[in-house]
Structures are given as structure tokens and as C-alpha cells.
Amino acid sequence: MRKLLAMLALGGLLSLASGLAQATTLQILSAFDRTMAEAHQEIKRRFEAENPGITLEFQTAAQNYEEASQKIIRGAMINDLPDVSFQGLNLMRGLVDRGIVVPLDGFIAADGGADKLGYDPGMLRAGGLGGKTYGIPFAVSTPIVYLNVDLLKAAGADAANFPKTWPEILALGAKIDDPARNVIGFYCQWDVTGNWMFQSLVFANGGRMLSPDEKTVAFDQPPGMAALSTFESFARAKMPNLPSSQSRAAFIAGKIGIFVDSSSNLGSATRQIGKSFDFRTLRFPLGAEDGKVPGGGNLAVILAKDPERQQAAWKYVRFATGPIGQTIMANHTGYLPSNSIAVNTPALLGDFYKANANYQASIAQVPILTGWYAFPGSNGVKIIDVIKRHTEAVVTGKKNAAETMPAMAADVRKLLE
Structure with missing residues (x-):
């Protein structure tokens, strides 16, 4: 019996150690916006509930997109970067040129492709450069x-x-x-x-x-x-x-x-x-x-270098830019979602947009959207x-x-x- 108890105790310790080893805390950076902060916190609660092995820790928000970009550039010099950042659409280019941002095409393909994930092609182009996708639009404004x-x-x-x-x-x-x-x-x-x-x-x-x-x-x-x-x-x-x-x-x-x-x-x-x-x-x-x-607003980019942290970061980015995350974001703000599943599903945002006529002005401008120049x-x-x-x-x-x-x-x- 003592041997059995000892084996069970050892097994429990090994299981706990394994769980601790797999637990990941992701560092997230965004620019200050009160309504956006509320959306981020609700998404964080939902994501952590569905992914108990991953904890999100938001760093002190930058005052604006420019400050967020400069903080990333400085952090890259001393190898001190957050795992995920929400960057202004017009400032991603500077990070890509410096080799700081991780391409996302492999992650998207592994999860069935852009169509399956609900990524609108026009919106997704906003996160592309040189034929690769580096960011997924999180919140788009006009x-x-x-x-x-x-x-x-x-x-x-x-x-x-x-x-x-x-x-x-x-x-x-x-x-x-x-x-x-x-x-x-x-x-x-x-x-x-x-x-x-x-x-x-x-x-x-x-x-x-x-x-x-x-x-x-x-x-x-x-x-x-x-x-x-x-x-x-x-x-x-x-x-x-x-x-x-x-x-x-x-x-x-x-x-x-x-x-x-x-x-x-x-x-x-x-x-x-x-x-x-x-x-x-x-x-x-x-x-x-x-x-x-x-198109204004921001997109989610992955900065983590470790492959395992990249996988955890992608889970978070996929959730934040997915149907649930985009529905939460749109309900808190006036930004347009980038996820077509969220827009076309009545129970998510479909009925919401039909019932709120003031959102139609921005939606009507999607066909004439161009990039926020970088x-x-x-x-x-x-x-x-x-x-x-x-x-x-x-x-x-x-x-x-x-x-x-x-x-x-x-x-x-x-x-x-």
C-alpha cells in the first residue's frame, strides 16, 4: 500500500510538473483606448477560460500607435519583446522591414486556410507585405x-x-x-x-x-x-x-x-x-x-521567437480575430470586424448591424477602403x-x-x- 501511495504521489508530482511546464504566460502590448481596453479584457477572460494552459498578461498600454511601434523597436535591440502586439495598420511595415514580426501564413494554412477561419480577403490584405501575411486586422475603422x-x-x-x-x-x-x-x-x-x-x-x-x-x-x-x-x-x-x-x-x-x-x-x-x-x-x-x-485601426502581430510560444501566441491571435473575439470587439467599439463569419452570422454580428443603422455608413465604405499609408x-x-x-x-x-x-x-x- 505504501509503495502504491508513493507511486501515486510521484505520478501526481510528475503530472503537476508537466502541467507547469506546459503553462504559458503571454505578454501582450496594445495602444491605449478605453473602449478597446474593455474589449481586450473580455476577450482575455473568454480565451483563458477556453485555454487554461495559457495566461495573458497585458503590459502597460502605449499612449498611441507610434509609441507602441517605438517600444517594439527598442525592445528588439535588447531582446525584450512582448509575444503579441496590436500595432497600427500604418506602422507594421517598419517592424517587418526590421525582421521583428513573424509571418503567419504557415499558421493560417495549418488551420485550414483563410476562408475556413473567416478572414475577409480585403481585410487580410491590410496585414500583408511582399506576398506574406504578417498581421491579422483586429479592429478597422473608417x-x-x-x-x-x-x-x-x-x-x-x-x-x-x-x-x-x-x-x-x-x-x-x-x-x-x-x-x-x-x-x-x-x-x-x-x-x-x-x-x-x-x-x-x-x-x-x-x-x-x-x-x-x-x-x-x-x-x-x-x-x-x-x-x-x-x-x-x-x-x-x-x-x-x-x-x-x-x-x-x-x-x-x-x-x-x-x-x-x-x-x-x-x-x-x-x-x-x-x-x-x-x-x-x-x-x-x-x-x-x-x-x-x-482603413484605420490595428492588427495583431506575433513577435515571439520560441516556436512553442509562437503556437500559444497564434492560438490567442486566432481567437481575438475569430468570430467570438471580433464580435466582442465590435460590440464594445465602432470598429469594423475583419472576420466574415462574425459579420454574416445573425447570432453574432449579423442582427446587430441590421438593428443599428449608424454602423452602415462605415460598412458602406468597405468597397472604397485603401491602406493607411506606411x-x-x-x-x-x-x-x-x-x-x-x-x-x-x-x-x-x-x-x-x-x-x-x-x-x-x-x-x-x-x-x-
């Missing part, structure tokens, strides 16, 4: 127009006949302006990370950021000049310069009539506004027949900062578009060289 219908009606306007051009939109905003009640007629969230709103205007006018061979600046051509001139028109219309948190709070409080922002804020706005006032969303205005809008070379993040500095001077009325464009293009050319 620029849209939010309308406070009550303020429009008070100004004698009708949301159903909303103007299509920026001059007409700004003219309507001027009618809504009411300083006595702290009401702002028009506001554009111009400073979204990664020059996203400037790119939105460039692409909407049929332009591009660099030449096809990526050797020369292309945003200084007429479409780009139209984009920068649109920023100048915002300044002439006396649009205030507000931090994103303040402008979003003002719209939710019913103090902005026309609000141009990312669809990523839609979920939060819907919950907080409730029935306080009637609000609608519309597509982003296009200035050309071939105009497009850049500048080549080691100065990609610096170029983003340079463009932001120049556009800020225009949108705040300190400089005009005509004098700013040549200087901005010259500064970017130097960094490209």
Missing part, C-alpha cells in the same frame, strides 16, 4: 461624419439632405454655431494618430502619399493640395483646436453639430448619448470619383511627426496651405533620402 440631428433641425437643416462638399458643410456649420450656448457648428478630428485624417482627405481626392516607386513625394500634387486647403478652410471657419477626448465629450454632450471622426468612437458615443438627442452617421465626403478612404525606411515615424507639425500650423490658422505645402514636402523628402 472616417465618418457624425450629425447631431437636433442641432441641424434648429438651424433649419435636414440630415436627409446633408451637403456633399466641404464648403457647403462648413456653411451649414456656421449656421449651427451658437457661442452663447457653447455650441460648435463643425469640428474635424484632424489630429488622429498617423496623419490619418490628412490621408483621408488626400485619398478622398484621388491622390496618394508617395509615387508608385515610393522614391518621391506625391502628396504635394493637386489632390494633396486640395486636402491641405481643406484644413485651411477649417481654420477660416474658426474651428477650435480641441484634444480628441475633449471634442468627443463635447459631441456626446450635444455641443457639436457636425463632427468628423473615426468610426472607432461609434460604440462609445452610442452608449453614452443614449436618447439624449438624435444622432446619425454619414459617409466621408469624396472629392473625386475614384476617391477612397484609408512610409518606407527608418524615418517613417519621424515623417508622421513632420506632417502633423505642418498640418497643425494650417488647421490652427498660423500658416496657409500655399506656403506650408512646399516646406512640408521638402522636409519629408529629406527624411526619405
